[in-house]
Amino acid sequence: MIRIGCGAGFSADRLGPACDLIEHGRLDVIIFECVGERTLAFGHRDRLANPGKGYNAQLESRMRRILPLCRRHGTKLVTNMGAANPKAAAEATLRIARELGLTGLKVAYVIGDEVTDQLSPDTPLWEGGTVADVGLKLVGANAYIGSDALLPAIQAGADVVIAGRVSDPALVVAPLRNHYGWAEDDWTRLGAGTLAGHLLECGMQITGGYFADPGRKDVPRLAECGFPIAEIDPDGGVVITKLAHAGGCVTPMTVKEQLLYEVHDPARYLTPDVTADFSRVGIEEVGPDRVRLSGGSGRERPPELKVTVGFDGGYLAEGGISYAGPNAGARARLARDVLEERMAETLGNDAKLRLDLIGISSLHGTATEYPSDAQDVRVRAALRSTDRDKAETLLWEVESLLCCGPAGGGGYRGAITPSVVTYSASIARDRVPTRFEMEAA
Known part of the structure; x- marks a missing residue:
């Protein structure tokens, strides 16, 4: 044995x-x-x-x-x-x-x-x-x-x-x-x-x-x-x-x-x-x-x-900001909408953006947002691009929410890391x- x-x-x-x-x-x-x-x-x-x-x-x-x-x-x-x-x-x-x-x-x-x-x-x-x-x-x-x-x-x-x-x-x-x-x-x-x-x-x-x-x-x-x-x-x-x-x-x-x-x-x-x-x-x-x-x-x-089959995925920029207290969910949604609008002109064919509300709906890319009365929500923004300037722009926009609103944002963190993408063949x-x-x- x-x-x-x-x-x-x-x-x-x-x-x-x-x-x-x-x-x-x-x-x-x-x-x-x-x-x-x-x-x-x-x-x-x-x-x-x-x-x-x-x-x-x-x-x-x-x-x-x-x-x-x-x-x-x-x-x-x-x-x-x-x-x-x-x-x-x-x-x-x-x-x-x-x-x-x-x-x-x-x-x-x-x-x-x-x-x-x-x-x-x-x-x-x-x-x-x-x-x-x-x-x-x-x-x-x-x-x-x-x-x-x-x-x-x-x-x-x-x-x-x-x-x-x-x-x-x-x-x-x-x-x-x-x-x-x-x-x-x-x-x-x-x-x-x-x-x-x-x-x-x-x-x-x-x-x-x-x-x-x-x-x-x-x-x-x-x-x-x-x-x-x-x-x-x-x-x-x-x-x-x-x-x-x-x-x-x-x-x-x-x-x-x-x-x-x-x-x-x-x-x-x-x-x-x-x-x-x-x-x-x-x-x-x-x-x-x-x-x-x-x-x-x-x-x-x-x-x-x-x-x-592995490919160089370029840069992965990931930034986050938190909202807490009464109406936190609504403020987090507004912050997400602002980021989406602000990044619209920056994105190109080489960039992929994802925006999540952690605490409301963030794990499944295909999931619909479910109702929540959460009072502790974090907005997560992630961008994959071969252009580092676009990655930097995302972090800049997330951090800008600290003063540009909505109210009560805090705890900003951001980082840019290498990324890869994989596919399969025979x-x-x-x-x-x-x-x-x-x-x-």
């Missing part, structure tokens, strides 16, 4: 529970899933500015804490923290390993997922139109590669495997294929392994974190929530659990929510490894914080790979060859 833990479910996840998991979880492997579409695009921006960057911003902090623990407990690490620059991520990891005296630690990095040079202005996008139609500077494009890309590095004895845009479940499927010797066309087991990877990939979502909703779905000791562990048998059957002393919970309800998370069609979940089928999965509670899943399956993998599998390099500390 192989035990695999998840130490991160997104780029900036907590570190403490991951260290706890390595220390006490008796793990064979720990995965860190740290790449999303936007984080990858930002990685490309960072690498363009500095060829030595482009990997996960928390990589050094994480490696300094977890490498000694992994060495002590014999736990292998598989991660996509390489983002847009796996080679530089591996070099940083080796440097830290040498500083810590971890002689002989083998660090491998996987490359080949970047396909920027294979895209053309005419490349069609899933959202409609072409790369050229986006009208923004292309910063990078990466194919979702699978366990085939990771497996050779694991088989070569790597203690740490660092990839870029590998599919999330593949971080688990590759160690499973190595441990149990699953064939690359054993669709049933690959589908079951993908189920295990999908359940682990989002960290605390399955141990109660993102599940928590007080009074409806209560979770014990949420501040001390632990990361999940998967015990996976040779046929892909899996038990999800956590450390007994950690906060949070693993129940059929937490498992069901994660099972369906981001799965558009449970009978046809497309991944680089397999077309997974979760439609006949059985879920059984087999003990405190222990849930068994069986029945994961799959069919032949798709002939094409998904590609994340590429033939045979156009994405991968390889790995390995070096010992």
Whole structure:
């Protein structure tokens, strides 16, 4: 029985529970899933500015804490923290390993997922139109590669495997294929392994974190929530659990929510490894914080790979001002209307403006405004543009409301930050060859 833990479910996840998991979880492997579409695009921006960057911003902090623990407990690490620059991520990891005296630690990095040079202005996008139609500077494009890309590095004895845009479940499927010797066309087991990877990939979502909703779905000791562990048998059957002393919970309800998370069609979940089928999965509670899943399956993998295409979104200007007390809602609406009128002449085809009333209606871009008697409202103005002058103008207009009215505005804050935009495309599998390099500390 192989035990695999998840130490991160997104780029900036907590570190403490991951260290706890390595220390006490008796793990064979720990995965860190740290790449999303936007984080990858930002990685490309960072690498363009500095060829030595482009990997996960928390990589050094994480490696300094977890490498000694992994060495002590014999736990292998598989991660996509390489983002847009796996080679530089591996070099940083080796440097830290040498500083810590971890002689002989083998660090491998996987490359080949970047396909920027294979895209053309005419490349069609899933959202409609072409790369050229986006009208923004292309910063990078990466194919979702699978366990085939990771497996050779694991088989070569790597203690740490660092990839870029590998599919999330593949971080688990590759160690499973190595441990149990699953064939690359054993669709049933690959589908079951993908189920295990999908359940682990989002960290605390399955141990109660993102599940928590007080009074409806209560979770014990949420501040001390632990990361999940998967015990996976040779046929892909899996038990999800956590450390007994950690906060949070693993129940059929937490498992069901994660099972369906981001799965558009449970009978046809497309991944680089397999077309997974979760439609006949059985879920059984087999003990405190222990849930068994069986029945994961799959069919032949798709002939094409998904590609994340990142563009430089220019500048994101975001400013806010608050209104409180009687009639605050009406004053906030007036401030919003003033901003809309004042910015009308500044906007062009390259700029997108959004105005929200936080406390009345602000989360859903398609939602209609609902009635409110709120007496504490914040006007939020956001503008995305390739023209910094337009971004500056928005902040100027928001701050001007302090004296230009309506009455009672205060607490202005404003900032301009870089932004990215992502789209999706497809590429033939045979156009994405991968390889790995390995070096010992």
